[in-house]
Amino acid sequence: MIPANKKIDSVVWGGTAITMDPSLRVVSDAVITISSGKIQSISSERNFTPPDGLESTDARGCLVMPGLINGHTHAGMTLLRGIADDLPLYDWLRKHIFPLERKLGSQEFVSLGTKLACLEMIRSGTTLFNDMYYFEEATAKTANEMGIRAICGQTYVGISGVEITSELFQKFDSFFAEIQNYPLIIGAIAPHSIYGLPEKLWKEMISYAERNNLLVHTHLCEAKEEFEKIKLERGVTPVEWFESIGLWERKTVCAHSVELSASDISFLGKRKVGIVYNPESNLKLGNGICPVVELRAAGAPVSFGTDSTASNNNLDLFREADFGTKIQAFKYGVGKLPALESVKMLTIEGAKALYMDHLVGSLETGKSADLIILDVRSPHAVPIYDWYSYLVYSASQSDVRDTMVAGQLLMKNRQMLRCDEKGILDEAQRWGIRIKKLDLSLRKRRWIDYFF
Numbered sequence: 001m002i003p004a005n006k007k008i009d010s011v012v013w014g015g016t017a018i019t020m021d022p023s024l025r026v027v028s029d030a031v032i033t034i035s036s037g038k039i040q041s042i043s044s045e046r047n048f049t050p051p052d053g054l055e056s057t058d059a060r061g062c063l064v065m066p067g068l069i070n071g072h073t074h075a076g077m078t079l080l081r082g083i084a085d086d087l088p089l090y091d092w093l094r095k096h097i098f099p100l101e102r103k104l105g106s107q108e109f110v111s112l113g114t115k116l117a118c119l120e121m122i123r124s125g126t127t128l129f130n131d132m133y134y135f136e137e138a139t140a141k142t143a144n145e146m147g148i149r150a151i152c153g154q155t156y157v158g159i160s161g162v163e164i165t166s167e168l169f170q171k172f173d174s175f176f177a178e179i180q181n182y183p184l185i186i187g188a189i190a191p192h193s194i195y196g197l198p199e200k201l202w203k204e205m206i207s208y209a210e211r212n213n214l215l216v217h218t219h220l221c222e223a224k225e226e227f228e229k230i231k232l233e234r235g236v237t238p239v240e241w242f243e244s245i246g247l248w249e250r251k252t253v254c255a256h257s258v259e260l261s262a263s264d265i266s267f268l269g270k271r272k273v274g275i276v277y278n279p280e281s282n283l284k285l286g287n288g289i290c291p292v293v294e295l296r297a298a299g300a301p302v303s304f305g306t307d308s309t310a311s312n313n314n315l316d317l318f319r320e321a322d323f324g325t326k327i328q329a330f331k332y333g334v335g336k337l338p339a340l341e342s343v344k345m346l347t348i349e350g351a352k353a354l355y356m357d358h359l360v361g362s363l364e365t366g367k368s369a370d371l372i373i374l375d376v377r378s379p380h381a382v383p384i385y386d387w388y389s390y391l392v393y394s395a396s397q398s399d400v401r402d403t404m405v406a407g408q409l410l411m412k413n414r415q416m417l418r419c420d421e422k423g424i425l426d427e428a429q430r431w432g433i434r435i436k437k438l439d440l441s442l443r444k445r446r447w448i449d450y451f452f
Contacts, residue, residue: 020362033342034369037406067127067370069350070256071276071303075117075131076110081309110138118146124397127370132190144182151192153217188215220254227259239264269298274353279324281307303350339392373402
């Protein structure tokens with residue numbers, strides 16, 4: 001029954017709702033009422049008939065759940081999908097990615113890359129992504145226009161040659177002023193890595209984050225070489241070095257976290273540092289497996305992430321969860337990361353890792369109506385004995401029928417509602433031709449440009 005004393009804008013009804021609330025309530029014949037972008041009520045009502053004049057979404061025969069959370073992306077890089085496959089991390093970065101970014105980096109490049117990324121994420125059920133990239137104001141504007149929620153981290157990495165260090169904090173100030181106009185966007189700073197910035201600049205970054213109460217998003221211990229180099233040069237692990245300069249006093253999200261000592265894991269767990277598990281990217285670049293089971297046991301909240309399409313090559317979190325859960329079974333033993341726990345990492349625990357669980361991650365009264373509806377009647381889904389098992393091991397992005405953020409449908413019956421899908425794809429194809437030619441040109445003179 002819809003509450004008579006409350007203004008309701010829309011209703012999602014008839015499906016089975018996996019709420020991911022503290023009691024993990026599953027509601028059959030669910031009626032979810034929405035007002036001003038927030039969930040007003042969730043109840044079970046058979047033979048429900050939506051009132052005349054009320055916008056309604058019929059979810060009968062479908063699964064309704066919180067939107068998926070992508071904890072680590074570089075959305076603006078999406079036009080570089082597959083440009084330099086089958087290379088180790090540092091060759092991939094220094095010989096291909098950084099040179100291309102120096103040549104291509106612009107508002108236009110990032111805006112189109114983000115449009116393509118948002119299109120893919122909306123289609124595959126992602127409603128929140130945590131991003132770091134250059135020209136992040138373009139990412140913020142584009143994501144807000146397309147209706148998807150994002151944490152946008154303005155990045156810096158000195159060795160890339162893309163940005164001018166002396167203008168950095170002025171650029172940050174301008175970025176945070178601009179995104180005040182975008183209600184779906186939260187700003188962050190995203191210093192690239194321990195090796196990407198000198199110590200003095202890292203300390204200035206942390207001070208800036210403290211003054212402005214900002215989230216810090218960075219890469220941590222992505223590869224063995226990084227861990228060993230820092231240990232050799234500074235006598236401590238990267239986690240210990242960051243402790244010495246005060247990073248862990250700030251809200252911090254760390255992508256990758258593959259190479260960690262036992263004491264590092266214990267420390268990150270006690271501090272509740274947000275960790276992002278990017279299994280496909282980590283394995284594709286040959287960097288290893290994040291110790292997810294140990295980090296969660298220590299107390300660290302963990303989110304799934306895809307990383308960029310240049311190192312993955314997709315933004316499909318269902319694929320990420322399937323692959324990532326199996327990899328943890330290989331590392332720790334079957335059942336050490338059960339399907340239910342992986343679904344938590346896609347939703348409510350992912351939100352905790354990003355310090356966003358007050359707003360998203362579960363279907364609860366008062367939270368934002370960020371949800372997805374899955375058609376569970378495809379041959380690969382039937383029969384379903386356990387919802388969580390289906391979501392991790394069987395679900396496909398093609399199962400996502402509807403995607404909603406803040407009560408607004410972005411996709412309905414697999415049709416995009418807020419963007420010109422064909423126009424985005426056509427423009428991306430044109431850019432792809434240009435990028436391929438540029439990469440071939442750069443390779444011919446690489447021996448001059450990249451000796452560092």
